Amino acid sequence: MDFDxxxxxxxxxxxxxxxxxxxxxxxRAAPALMVVSGTLRSAPEVVEQLGGASExxxxxxxxxxxxxxxxxxxxxxxxxxxHDKKLTIxxxxxTALVVSEET
Numbered sequence: 001m002d003f004d005x006x007x008x009x010x011x012x013x014x015x016x017x018x019x020x021x022x023x024x025x026x027x028r029a030a031p032a033l034m035v036v037s038g039t040l041r042s043a044p045e046v047v048e049q050l051g052g053a054s055e056x057x058x059x060x061x062x063x064x065x066x067x068x069x070x071x072x073x074x075x076x077x078x079x080x081x082x083h084d085k086k087l088t089i090x091x092x093x094x095t096a097l098v099v100s101e102e103t
Contacts, residue, residue, distance in 0.1 A: 001079070001080045001081055001100065002080075003072075003074050003077045003080075005080070006080040006087070006089055006098050007023065007072070007081070007102070008071065009011045009058065009082075010059055010070060010072070010099070011085070012039075013087075013099065013101060014040050014042070015027070015039065015040065015041075016024050016039065016040055016081050016102075017039055017040075017101065017102040018037070018038070018039075018040050018099055018101055018102060019035055019036070019037040019099075019100055019102055020035065020036045020037070020061070020070050020094070020097055020099050021034075021065065021083070021097070021098040021100075022034045022035075022036075022070070022073065022095065022096075022097060023095065023097075023098060024094065024095050024096075025095075029039070030046050032098075036061050036068060036069065037052040037087070038061040038062035039061065039062060039063070040059060040060075040061055041060045041061065041062065041063060042058075042059065042060040043070075045057060045058055045059075045060075045082070054074050054075040054077070055073075055074045056071055056072070056073045056074070057071065057072045057073075057074075058070075058071055058072075058103065059071075059072065070090065070097060072097070074090075075092075076091045077089070077092075078090040078091055078092050078094050085100065085101070086098050086099065086100040087099040087100070093101060
């Protein structure tokens, strides 16, 4: 799926409990660098636009006073797809965001 379809998939998860694993290649023992969990509270929202060439979207998780969530950058985006009911967003450089609905 392309970048815009990925934003649509994230929009479809809005209001649901999700966990987002940030994965980086290189370790089988600890495949995730970090995990953020909670209710996906806002749709992907543009936080930066560089002369129309690139866009960075922020997806907020939870309602706490502190900022929590993840960024999706059009320039870093490589591909995305659903695998085992998880949305895997592949970024250039080998990093991936794996978004799964908590049940």
